[in-house]
Amino acid sequence: MHGVVLAASGAAVTDAFVELGAVVLVLAVLARLSHRVGLSPVPLYLLAGLVVGANGILPIRAAEGFAEIGAEIGVLLLLFTLGLEFTPRELTGALRRGARSGVVDLVLNATPGVLLGLVLGWSPVAAVLLGGVTYISSSGVVSKLLDDLGRLGNRETPAVLSVLVLEDLAMVVLLPVLGVLLSGASLGDGAVDVVVAIGVVVVVLFLATRFGGHLSRAVHSGSDEVLLLTVVGLVLLVGGLVQRLDVSSAVGAFLVGIALSGPVQERAAALVNPLRDLFAAVFFFVFALNVDAGALPPVLVPALALAAVGVVTKVLTGWYAAGREGVGPDGRWRAGTALVARGEFSIVIAGFGVVAGVEPDLGPLAAAYVLVMAVAGSLLARGRRAPARLRIGIGRPGADNLKKSGKAQDPL
Amino acid sequence: MAEIDETELPGVGLRREFTTRGGARLGVITTRTGRRDLLLYDEDDPDTCRSVVPLDEHDSDVLVDLLGGDKVSGAASTLLQLEGLAIDWVRVAPDSAAAGATIGDLRIRTRTGASIAAVLHGDESVPGPGPEVVLPGGATVVAVGALDSVARLAELLGP
Structure with missing residues (x-):
């Protein structure tokens, strides 16, 4: 113990402090900027990583090991807080209500990514990962947009939130499958592993919904300190153990989040969110830092094409999902544009591929795509009304019903 | 209403x-x-x-x-929640399976952990009801207990 302390006071640590401090401060300035403009900070973090990676200012050498572990912790905490957002009841409720919209969402939005990957001659695994990147909306950006724009009360909002919940659920099934595919197992073994991996998830999800109350009571403590240590320890431990079963550690973290409920859930969120913000920012930065700047220009055209398609497919998804709940054209348009933003989880998915080294162009393409989509999503969602062409001829069945009956029938 | x-x-x-x-x-x-x-x-x-x-x-x-x-009741419930205890007004849904049964039949204490402090129905109110008191559909009960006990009770009396 004594030796460790002595070594830790050496010059290497001083360097690491300076490096980390500089990076985190740069990220802080960017976060401040993004709050002022009202955009998600994620594209700015990525941009900072790209710039730093390209010209070598702010080199990270002494702190490299810490930054990489920090980035991994960022992924775990992102998934944990995501799981924390939803209760098992909301998950099953969303499944019952919006399963069809969820399928439409998956088919419309994952297909362009998978197809482009295959067209570019990538391996099937890399193509599936790109499908994941284009599929998943940024629940962080979308829920913040809905809140900031005062849309939580809107008729289309439950449809939007249901789509987000189902995407998260889909990701929990997708991640272990990807884990198996990425480990490079042969087709026969792979199939078995995939079944095992999904089995593990289903069992844990079942245990979480069934016995989550017990876990929440066991974790509960009046002291913030005890609660924080317990929760973070649990997330890392379960994440690590699940990873040993070849299921992504992120899935373990998500499931811990799902299992916590009641008062513990809210307090844990309040305590862990600041930690998550710190480590997730490091993750986005490190992800972009590892992107080879020279690889960016060739992927710009595919990324922009994918972005253009991605806007259309998400608008269609929202249009469909809100339409099923009897919402008028303006609301359906709002639902669609609200879903356009892609962000943190697209990067998380691409990150798995980058770590496994499946396709050198995946990182740059995902970074460029998210940069465009995070900004485009935030801007598009601000429009309140559908373009005139969409409104003409469609009429407003939902709205007319509401007016005539004088009472909104809530289709839920 | x-x-x-x-x-x-x-x-x-x-x-x-x-x-x-x-x-x-x-x-x-x-x-x-x-x-x-x-x-x-x-x-x-x-x-x-x-x-x-x-x-x-x-x-x-x-x-x-x-x-x-009534501001006092609001303040009381915030105070109680701080202690991990909840006091809540729970409506007995008319189409609930529990509507029309007695507190004893429903074994509310055993099943939910929550206690019913009063039953309010129309102009009638029964403070401190015994196990023989019926919970009519549309009535409101005042429930006391841990947060999750009260939540379980709300589920039991819900539709």
């Missing part, structure tokens, strides 16, 4: 709305963080809100007070 529509907003909270006798559509979102959003729907586009007023707990108390509500 006006019919109240409830919609769950996954990850956000619960939205409740109703139409006033004058035809205006009003709603309240109770978020997980305790913030409440007061919603006034747009008459021209009923899918959107004309205005959204975020209220913190203090604001909500003030508004309830202005509307003639």
